[in-house]
Every structure is written in C-alpha cells, then in structure tokens.
C-alpha cells in the first residue's frame with residue numbers, strides 16, 4: 001500500500017521488505033550496527049541505476065551497497081573511517097577462487113582437529129591490551145590467540161582477510177559481552193560462570209557460513225565488476241585521484257544518524273575486534289565520526305528547518321544543541337564534497353533517520369534534501385519505509401537520562417535527488 005503525504009514524499013510498504021532474507025550472498029558475513037538492508041540498495045539500483053557504471057558510498061560501513069552494485073555489474077567505491085567496517089566491506093566484495101579458499105579452510109579444520117586431540121600444543125603469545133581480562137576468560141584468550149596465530153601465517157592476503165572477518169565475529173561471540181547489544185555491557189557473574197564457548201568450533205562455523213556466501217556472490221556477480229574501499233573522510237574532501245569531479249553515476253548510502261556519543265557508537269561496537277586484530281583504537285574512531293567533537297559555539301546554518309530545531313533544543317539544553325551543531329556542520333560539508341563528484345544527471349540516494357533530541361525531532365530527510373538542492377540537485381522523491389530489520393536500538397535515551405527511554409526511529413527516509 002502506498003499512502004501519500006505529498007506527491008514527492010510518501011509512505012510505501014513495498015520498501016519495508018518485512019520478510020526478506022537480508023543475509024544472502026556475502027551479506028551474511030559480519031554484524032554491524034545500523035546496516036542498510038540489501039533490498040533497499042537493490043531496489044534503488046533497479047529504479048535509478050540501470051545505466052550506472054560507478055557507484056559511490058561515502059559511509060560504506062560493511063559494504064552493503066558495494067556488494068549490490070557488483071552483483072549488477074556496477075563498479076563501486078566506498079569509504080569509511082572505521083577500519084573494521086573497511087575490512088568487512090573489502091572481504092565481502094573480493095572474490096577468492098573457491099578451491100584456494102577451501103584448501104585453507106580444510107587446513108584450519110585439520111588444525112583444529114589435531115589441536116583438540118592434543119597433538120598440536122601451541123606456544124602462543126596472548127595479547128596484553130587494556131581490559132582483556134575483563135572481557136575474556138583466560139582459556140578464551142588462549143584459544144583466540146591460537147586462531148590468530150594460524151591466521152597470521154596465511155600467506156595469501158585475501159584469504160587472510162577472509163579469516164580475519166570470521167575471527168572478528170568470533171571475538172565478539174566469545175567475549176563476556178551481553179549478546180545482541182551494540183554497546184559493551186558485561187554479562188552477570190552467574191552468566192560468566194556458565195559461559196564456556198568453544199572458540200575454535202565457532203570460528204569454523206563462521207568460516208563455513210561465509211564460504212557459502214562467497215560461493216553465491218561469486219556465482220551471481222557480473223564478470224569484471226570491482227569494489228575499492230578507502231578510509232578517507234568525506235567531511236574534509238574527496239581525493240581527486242580516487243574520484244575526479246563528476247565521475248560518479250549513483251550514490252547509495254546510509255549516513256550515521258547523529259554523533260557517536262549519543263547515537264550508535266561504531267567505535268565501541270568494534271573495539272574488541274579492533275584490539276584483537278591490532279586495528280585503530282575505538283576512541284579514535286568515534287572522535288573522527290561526524291560530529292565526534294562537540295561544537296564550541298552554536299551556529300546558524302541558514303537552513304530554516306535546521307536552525308529552528310537547534311534553537312528549540314538550545315532552549316532546553318545548550319550542550320546537546322552543540323552536539324547537534326557539530327554533527328550537521330560535518331554532514332553538510334560532506335554533502336558539499338559528495339555533490340562535486342556526482343555526474344550531471346547522476347543520482348544520490350540517502351537513507352536517513354529523523355532522530356529526536358530532547359523530544360524534538362530533527363528532520364534529517366528534509367535537511368538532506370535542502371542541502372543537496374543548494375548544491376544544484378533536484379528532488380525526485382522521498383520514500384518512507386518502516387524498519388523491520390535494521391540492527392539498531394529502537395529505543396534510546398533522547399533525554400540522556402538513563403532509564404528514561406523513548407520509542408525512536410521506526411521509520412526511515414529514502415531521499416532521492418538528481419544532479420541538474
């Protein structure tokens with residue numbers, strides 16, 4: 001059913017994909033907060049990307065839109081400041097010959113078997129990062145170190161990265177964090193007592209599942225299409241040697257909903273994996289996310305929809321208003337830069353959520369539309385979809401009072417514009 005708010009902004013249930021399988025192909029690889037569902041990227045490509053040759057995702061996360069582009073024979077470039085997301089995005093879009101992959105998985109299986117039989121006593125170096133004993137039992141630390149050593153000895157880089165992605169998911173599952181939460185909360189003492197995960201078996205099962213995903217991806221992917229994943233921050237510019245001016249046919253992306261301190265903490269989610277894999281520290285990631293550093297002063301953007309809500313929020317809590325300012329300042333700079341690399345006639349599709357701060361809804365869909373219009377785009381449509389699958393907290397604490405929650409963001413907006 002389609003209900004119309006205006007001819008260009010409407011609710012359309014066919015974009016909800018309530019019962020869709022979101023884990024086909026390499027989409028099954030690794031959890032990540034607020035993932036885009038593949039069906040949305042797919043439908044956008046079918047509707048607006050028929051002739052596209054190059055897709056760009058300026059906040060690619062774990063690469064959902066890159067995978068979908070490649071499945072349609074479209075080349076893709078993504079960027080994300082979180083190194084774990086980049087690793088996952090790269091592995092999801094890099095084809096590995098199945099016989100090569102199978103040889104390594106067989107070797108790992110054999111290794112695990114021998115190890116469990118006690119024939120492979122391993123001298124390993126357990127890492128010593130901060131709080132390791134708080135998050136992992138000693139036995140788990142040892143077994144993770146055994147798996148890590150095996151991975152480090154893999155010569156082929158693509159295979160090594162494939163193993164790292166399975167390892168990273170294993171790290172999360174065998175840690176003493178409560179399941180299903182994005183922020184890091186420790187299990188209760190009773191749960192910890194009973195928790196003795198079989199680290200190596202879990203790793204094997206991730207490898208096997210991901211192998212199936214890779215096989216499907218390889219089978220369906222159109223020949224020759226590629227993805228490249230970078231770590232540049234679009235707030236500060238887009239390197240011309242990677243994406244020249246007016247080179248992109250279509251942008252499909254889901255930007256963060258707000259700053260990491262008060263919305264989704266990507267760095268915190270990734271922290272344990274990053275520590276085990278020796279990737280960049282969590283605090284650094286969250287600081288570099290949009291709005292990572294609170295603005296010193298309030299600001300007028302010259303955009304009525306935004307200025308009005310900032311004024312309202314500032315009337316209740318000036319600090320929170322400064323968080324909002326910091327985020328939208330970065331967000332707008334990023335849109336200005338993205339606008340430049342899109343071809344004339346090219347499409348941008350931003351999947352955004354309108355979060356609430358201090359009970360006041362921030363109309364990010366409208367802000368996104370207007371900032372692109374300022375950059376020479378015309379609005380095509382905004383589709384309102386329900387979020388049945390997206391992994392993100394449905395309730396947050398908009399008042400920042402812990403325990404006081406509010407239902408938030410059950411809908412998101414697919415904002416589509418064309419460059420004139």
Ligand SMILES: C[S@@+](CC[C@H](N)C(=O)[O-])C[C@H]1O[C@@H](n2cnc3c(N)ncnc32)[C@H](O)[C@@H]1O
Pocket residue numbers: 032033034035036037058059060061062063064065079080081082085232233234235253254255256257266288289290
């Ligand atoms: C909603 S997630 C994207 C999820 C992605 N569509 C997926 O399916 O996995 C937003 C991403 O933006 C990234 N991010 C935040 N600030 C950024 C910035 N300034 N430049 C690039 N990426 C940024 C975060 O690390 C996060 O991965």
